[in-house]
Amino acid sequence: MPISEVHQGRTYPATAPLRVTRERIRHFAAALSDADNPAYAGPDPIAPPTFAVVLSSAAWGAMFEDPDLGLSLSRTVHVDQRFTWQRPLRDGDEVTAVLTIERVRPRGATAIIGISVELQTTAGEPLCTATSTLMHTSEESA
Amino acid sequence: MTTSIEPGQELPGFSHVFTRADLVRYAEASGDDNPIHLDDEKAAELGLPGVIAHGMLTMGTALRVVTDWIGDPARVVSYQVRFTKPVVVDPLTGAEVSFGGRVTAVNDGIAKVSLEATCAGVKVLGAAVAEVRLD
Numbered sequence: 568m569p570i571s572e573v574h575q576g577r578t579y580p581a582t583a584p585l586r587v588t589r590e591r592i593r594h595f596a597a598a599l600s601d602a603d604n605p606a607y608a609g610p611d612p613i614a615p616p617t618f619a620v621v622l623s624s625a626a627w628g629a630m631f632e633d634p635d636l637g638l639s640l641s642r643t644v645h646v647d648q649r650f651t652w653q654r655p656l657r658d659g660d661e662v663t664a665v666l667t668i669e670r671v672r673p674r675g676a677t678a679i680i681g682i683s684v685e686l687q688t689t690a691g692e693p694l695c696t697a698t699s700t701l702m703h704t705s706e707e708s709a
Numbered sequence: 710m711t712t713s714i715e716p717g718q719e720l721p722g723f724s725h726v727f728t729r730a731d732l733v734r735y736a737e738a739s740g741d742d743n744p745i746h747l748d749d750e751k752a753a754e755l756g757l758p759g760v761i762a763h764g765m766l767t768m769g770t771a772l773r774v775v776t777d778w779i780g781d782p783a784r785v786v787s788y789q790v791r792f793t794k795p796v797v798v799d800p801l802t803g804a805e806v807s808f809g810g811r812v813t814a815v816n817d818g819i820a821k822v823s824l825e826a827t828c829a830g831v832k833v834l835g836a837a838v839a840e841v842r843l844d
Contacts (some may be wrong), residue, residue: 595739598731598734599735599769599770599773599774600725601776603836604776604777605780613782615772615776615782616772617772618787620765621738621739621743624740640743641743641755644792645787645792647791647836648789648790648792650788651787654783654787655782706803
């Protein structure tokens with residue numbers, strides 16, 4: 568059975584904790600050609616804001632592996648993305664992410680899927696909410 | 710920071726030429742190794758003319774308009790975009806994307822900045838808005 572409204576509200580277990588390190592911060596800033604911002608270096612670096620995608624996309628894994636939904640990443644288009652931060656992620660944070668399917672709008676072979684991912688430290692401190700709209704096309708129509 | 714930030718203020722923009730090497734580097738740093746960003750054949754299977762930049766790379770790069778201006782990235786409290794058009798990255802010449810931004814509102818110490826990203830005159834991000842704490 569393909570993804571439908573009945574899957575709204577489904578939540579997956581938290582991702583394995585990821586440790587934010589100065590190495591990861593440096594690599595991510597360099598990948599944005601933004602290594603010159605002093606906030607991303609020095610003794611107490613923070614991560615570039617969109618570093619949160621490392622966690623949020625890791626959380627997508629559980630949904631794409633859910634056999635009930637029949638989803639495939641290769642038939643998925645990322646329509647929009649939003650982040651809200653309680654505070655920046657910083658060197659030393661141990662972070663997990665929990666994905667919830669917020670809404671599903673099937674339209675024939677295509678489904679519009681709204682998801683939210685909550686990032687928090689392993690101590691339970693909320694860090695960031697990442698919400699996305701995905702457009703998925705089921706295999707039968709491909 | 711609170712002095713003289715008004716709606717309508719234009720922020721300094723910049724342009725960046727995304728290369729295939731940028732995509733490899735972003736794939737490694739972000740963990741997004743979807744082959745449509747790395748492999749022309751896989752991109753062609755989806756009807757694309759060639760590999761495309763990660764939407765999140767374009768989103769993250771556009772935010773530099775805000776963070777270069779405000780200085781401290783910790784001031785960014787929210788950021789959203791729509792991915793309206795793919796950025797096709799030529800193997801030799803890359804893809805030049807121009808970024809800019811404008812303050813659209815200032816309320817309760819939060820400035821709302823509307824961002825633009827265009828490639829060959831086409832908007833590649835839509836409804837791109839960042840909110841920044843000014844206090």
